[in-house]
Amino acid sequence: MYTTDLSGKGKAETAAAEDPAMLATFEARVAADEFIEPKDWMPEAYRKTLIRQISQHAHSEIVGMLPEGNWITRAPNLRRKAILLAKVQDEGGHGLYLYCAAETLGVSRDEMTEALLSGKAKYSTIFNYPTLTWADIGAIGWLVDGAAIMNQVPLQRTSYGPYARAMVRICKEESFHQRQGYEIMMHLAAGTEAQKRMAQDALNRWWWPSLMMFGPPDDKSPNTEQSLRWRIKRDTNDELRQKFVDITVPQAEAIGLTVPDPALKWNEERGAYDFGDVDWEEFYAVVRGEGAVAKERMQARQKAWEDGAWVREAARVHAEKKAVGNRQLAVGAR
Amino acid sequence: MVSALPPLADYAARLGDDSLVLGQRLGEWCGHAPAIEVDLSLSNVALDLIGQATHFLGLAGAIEGAGRDADKLAFHRDVMDFSNCLLVEQPNGDFAQTIARQFLFSHYQALLFEQMAQVKDERFAAIAAKALKEVNYHATLASDWVVRLGDGTDESKARMIAGLDWMWRFTDELFAMDDVDAAAIAAGAGVDKAALRADWDARVDAVLAEATLARPAARRAIVGGRVGRHSEHLGHLLSEMQFLQRAYPGASW
Numbered sequence: 407m408y409t410t411d412l413s414g415k416g417k418a419e420t421a422a423a424e425d426p427a428m429l430a431t432f433e434a435r436v437a438a439d440e441f442i443e444p445k446d447w448m449p450e451a452y453r454k455t456l457i458r459q460i461s462q463h464a465h466s467e468i469v470g471m472l473p474e475g476n477w478i479t480r481a482p483n484l485r486r487k488a489i490l491l492a493k494v495q496d497e498g499g500h501g502l503y504l505y506c507a508a509e510t511l512g513v514s515r516d517e518m519t520e521a522l523l524s525g526k527a528k529y530s531t532i533f534n535y536p537t538l539t540w541a542d543i544g545a546i547g548w549l550v551d552g553a554a555i556m557n558q559v560p561l562q563r564t565s566y567g568p569y570a571r572a573m574v575r576i577c578k579e580e581s582f583h584q585r586q587g588y589e590i591m592m593h594l595a596a597g598t599e600a601q602k603r604m605a606q607d608a609l610n611r612w613w614w615p616s617l618m619m620f621g622p623p624d625d626k627s628p629n630t631e632q633s634l635r636w637r638i639k640r641d642t643n644d645e646l647r648q649k650f651v652d653i654t655v656p657q658a659e660a661i662g663l664t665v666p667d668p669a670l671k672w673n674e675e676r677g678a679y680d681f682g683d684v685d686w687e688e689f690y691a692v693v694r695g696e697g698a699v700a701k702e703r704m705q706a707r708q709k710a711w712e713d714g715a716w717v718r719e720a721a722r723v724h725a726e727k728k729a730v731g732n733r734q735l736a737v738g739a740r
Numbered sequence: 741m742v743s744a745l746p747p748l749a750d751y752a753a754r755l756g757d758d759s760l761v762l763g764q765r766l767g768e769w770c771g772h773a774p775a776i777e778v779d780l781s782l783s784n785v786a787l788d789l790i791g792q793a794t795h796f797l798g799l800a801g802a803i804e805g806a807g808r809d810a811d812k813l814a815f816h817r818d819v820m821d822f823s824n825c826l827l828v829e830q831p832n833g834d835f836a837q838t839i840a841r842q843f844l845f846s847h848y849q850a851l852l853f854e855q856m857a858q859v860k861d862e863r864f865a866a867i868a869a870k871a872l873k874e875v876n877y878h879a880t881l882a883s884d885w886v887v888r889l890g891d892g893t894d895e896s897k898a899r900m901i902a903g904l905d906w907m908w909r910f911t912d913e914l915f916a917m918d919d920v921d922a923a924a925i926a927a928g929a930g931v932d933k934a935a936l937r938a939d940w941d942a943r944v945d946a947v948l949a950e951a952t953l954a955r956p957a958a959r960r961a962i963v964g965g966r967v968g969r970h971s972e973h974l975g976h977l978l979s980e981m982q983f984l985q986r987a988y989p990g991a992s993w
Contacts, residue, residue, distance in 0.1 A: 468776065475771035479764060482984040482993035483811045484794045487767070488787055494770055495783040502776050540984055540993070598991050706772065714774025716899070717835050720892025727891065 424449045436637050441567035444510040452636055455629065456566050457511050458527075459638065461518045464504035466530035467497045468522075469703050473537040474546060482540055489586055490543060496579045503575065507568040523708050531689060532615050534697025541594050541601075541608035547587015549609075549616040549654065555580045556650045557620065560640035588657065595661040602662075609658065610666045617681075618689045620647040626686075651679050744821060747923035749803040751930060752864070753813060754920070754966060756796030757824035759871075760814055761974070762845060763789030764981055765832055774835055781881055785842070788874040795867045815985035819975050820968035827910035829965070829974045833903065836889050836896065840903035843882035847943045848914045849875045851936040860928030883947045890951025897953070904956050912961030915940070920966070 428447055435442065442448055474494050481487035505515045521527035532550050537543065558580065561573045594605035621627055621643040633639040641649075651670075658665050669682035692700070745753055766786035773779035797810035808816075827845055832838045853875055856868035889900040915937045924930025948955055964970065984993065 471771035471779070478767040478770050479980050480983050482815075484760075484790060484797075484814055486993055487763075488790045488794070491767060491770065491783050491787045491790065495780055495787070498771075498776050498780050498783070502780070505776075593993065597993075598988065600988055601991055710772045710774070713772075714778075714835065716893065716895050717774035717778070717889070720896030721888050723896075724888040724892045 424451075433635075436565045436635075439563070439637070440565075441570060442565050443567045451632070452638070453511050455633060455636070455638060456569065457508055457513050459633075460504055460508040460511070460569055461513070461521070462528050462530075464501045464508060464518065465522045465527055466533065467501035467504060469529045469533045469707060471497050471501075472703055472706055473533055473535070473699075474543060476537050477540060477543050480540070481543075486590070493547070493583050493586065496583065500572075500576045500579070503572040504569075507566075507572045510568045519711065523704070523711055525695060525704065528693065530619060531692040531697060532619050533703060534692050534700040535611065535615050536699045538611075539604045539608060541591065541604040542612070544587050544590030544594060544605065545608035545612040547583050547585075548591050548657070549587070549612050550619065551580050551583040551587060552654060553616050553619040553650050555584055556646050556653075563637070563640060565637035591663070592661045595663055605661075606663055609663050613666050614684060614688075615692075617647055617650070617684050618692075620644070620650065622686065622689070648678055651681050655679055745800060745804055747920050748927050748929060749800045750823060750920050751924035752796050752800035752803060754823040754825075755867075756793045756800055756810070756813070757822050758828050758845075758849070759789040759796065760793035761822070761824045761977065762828040762841075763787075763793060764977055765828065765830075765841075766838075768832055769838065778835075782838075785874075785878050785881065788871070788878070792867065792871045792874070795871075799863055799867065811985075815982045819970050819978060822970065822974060822978070823966050823968060824974075825910065825913050826962060826965040826971055827907060827914065829971055829977060830907060830910065831973055833906065834899055835885075836899035836903035837906055838903075839882055839885040839889065840900065840907045842878060843886050843947070844904075844907055844911055844944065845914075846875055846879040846882050847940055848911075848936065850879045851939050851943075852931055852933065855931040855936070856929075859931070864929040879943075886947050886953070887951040890948070890953040900951070900953060901956075904953070908956040909959050909962045913963040913965060916963060916966070918966065 429449055432442070432446075432448060432452075442452075471494050474490065474497070478487065478490050478494065481490050505518060508518060509515060518527065522529065532553075537546070555577060558573050558577050562570055562577060564570045564573065591605050591608075594601040624630060624642045624644045627643055630639065630642055634642070655665055655670065667682045669680065671680050672678075673680045691697070695704075697703075763786045766782050766789065769782045770779065770786075773782055793814065794810050797813045801808040801810060801813055825845075827841060830837075830841055850872065853868040853872040857865055857872055859865050859868075886900065889896040891897070915933045917932070917934050921930050921933060925932065945955060984991075
């Protein structure tokens with residue numbers, strides 16, 4: 407659901423220490439749009455960048471289950487409840503494939519989980535905002551999944567094979583999520599006054615955080631250049647943000663909702679919308695873990711992990727008992 | 741209070757309410773389960789149950805013929821008109837308690853739907869036949885966890901025993917028969933639930949044995965769900981589930 411690198415300024419990985427001949431071959435393959443596979447040689451910095459990006463993406467899917475999961479028990483009718491359950495389940499599935507994709511780079515799921523729970527690893531800033539009304543479920547599908555698609559469609563051609571292939575399936579599902587979110591908003595916007603108010607309020611609250619999902623502006627994005635060269639990324643943050651605004655504004659207008667940006671204006675010359683400045687101070691605060699419900703999100707993940715420890719342990723011990731039993735059976739059968 | 745629905749509609753509503761209330765309970769786990777795979781499997785079961793509820797409550801409304809659809813029944817009845825069994829409304833508790841509830845209920849539901857898939861009334865038979873495939877998977881999933889937890893660590897065994905102990909008093913109600921059941925059988929839609937008991941005992945006992953767990957001791961049954969006499973838990977479940985429909989009367993979603 408989120409793929410922008412959130413590592414701090416100045417921490418950009420470099421490939422300085424690698425064997426120049428190996429590096430040259432690698433870079434030529436990437437430049438020729440070949441996929442890099444787990445068994446292939448790759449620069450250490452490429453591997454690290456990918457682990458960070460894919461695991462951040464996986465964590466975002468898992469933490470992202472919480473704001474929407476918050477409304478499963480309160481969904482307004484049976485159809486919406488079933489759709490939301492299926493959607494949140496998809497997000498969990500995405501987390502699972504992405505952890506698997508990251509594991510091909512030599513990191514375990516437990517290590518990644520540990521990094522998330524200790525606060526060392528980041529996840530998308532968007533999930534540190536609360537879901538207050540049912541319209542937020544519509545806004546998340548429409549805007550958040552819409553922004554995610556914008557980020558992820560190019561990643562189907564990312565240079566690392568397992569990540570690219572995971573993205574093909576994820577994009578298909580995200581596209582359904584985006585449509586169901588927009589359909590919720592469309593329904594609310596055509597509903598009672600109270601429902602319209604709910605829809606507009608959700609757009610007001612989710613618009614700017616959605617624009618932040620593309621990450622810092624290009625001149626402040628330390629890893630963009632290297633990632634573009636290695637085709638881990640295929641477009642810059644600002645290019646994707648502009649594309650999102652251009653596609654989303656007419657969708658808002660079509661259902662009679664107002665994008666909460668007084669500076670928003672069609673620019674005939676550029677063939678694109680001009681829009682106001684994102685509050686980057688807020689973005690960096692949320693990245694630092696100061697988002698409105700950041701503590702609740704981390705607490706929920708930590709609680710699930712700690713409360714589930716005895717279950718995972720029981721499953722492990724039981725599997726061992728079975729394995730021993732099977733070995734004994736095999737010996738007895740000889 | 742006796743349900744306001746006519747007997748055959750009430751029979752369908754009982755089936756729908758069982759699935760709805762259990763689906764609602766499982767939905768509470770979403771995002772909070774012990775592992776991602778478990779989260780996905782519980783959501784999957786919840787999704788199946790919400791689907792069953794939609795079909796059975798839709799059928800209840802159609803039989804009643806008063807213009808109530810599945811949503812109207814799900815979101816606009818109070819506790820005394822809900823007719824699910826007490827077992828499904830029990831709180832999730834820890835994972836072992838959730839599994840105990842699922843295990844006891846899914847084996848019952850599997851046996852019930854095996855029979856219902858054969859009844860003369862095609863509406864009931866069709867829903868049961870479709871749901872049976874899902875429910876067999878639920879029963880297998882829950883049984884596997886009963887075995888893992890029962891024959892896992894000392895802690896997991898103690899928790900599994902406690903979970904079964906919490907749920908056991910509500911199991912007799914699953915097989916209790918009354919006038920609504922008799923009317924449904926007479927109409928070619930119902931199943932003799934009392935006759936399922938022996939097979940249920942055998943299935944449950946086999947899993948408990950593999951899990952190295954003793955069958956919980958027989959105890960005085962707690963009943964009442966079928967006629968709207970519920971535990972205190974159901975009112976809270978409904979107030980959460982029905983919130984939007986109640987807060988915005990007449991709105992469409």
